[in-house]
Amino acid sequence: SPTIGVLALQGDVREHRSALEEAGARTIAVRRERELDEVDGIVLPGGESTTVSRLLRVFDLLEPLRARLEAGLPAYGSCAGMILLASRVLDTTEDAEHLDALDIVVRRNAFGRQVDSFETDLPMTGLGDGPVRAVFIRAPWVEEIGPDVEVLATVPDGPAAGRVVAVRQGAVIATSFHPEITGDHRVHRLFVETVRSATRPRVRPTASAT
């Protein structure tokens, strides 16, 4: 079974790991560059994207992670994870870094104060029958997508109807919402399947003397 790393700087690390394990993957927590070499895919949990971006720098993970994503490492980002994977972010702080793994423009905290957090049933491409219970917590939405990006879900009704909240580009998937806390693990299963069928070889660093 594939080994999937969960970036363990902030957020629902334990919930993501158990959802992935239930979906048939082996998981490890990732806090160091060498741990990136053990994984076939990576999950970026929610949290505060500006903080995670800062922590990625502090832990010397920003460039190594960016390089692996560029080389084709499959990734799934939830909420702040979506923001981190994006190529451009609106309404963020100037110093926040992004990984540029998804050709999307994301608006941070897009749903606004009135509807800071909410839940809804969301039909999503790739999950089979039945909508997914989607929990949005100060969530972003996707404002623009590049030509290679597929929309997997939009908000079905309410003031944000039609907004894009789940996307995929090759082996990179992102959702505005948190599927790890609902007990419905189909999004994680979709990612595990994506990792399984990813054909690109794992990126290994060149041998070092130490």
Ligand code: GLN
């Ligand atoms: N609002 C957060 C951010 O901008 C994301 C919230 C979340 O991950 N639940 O990073």
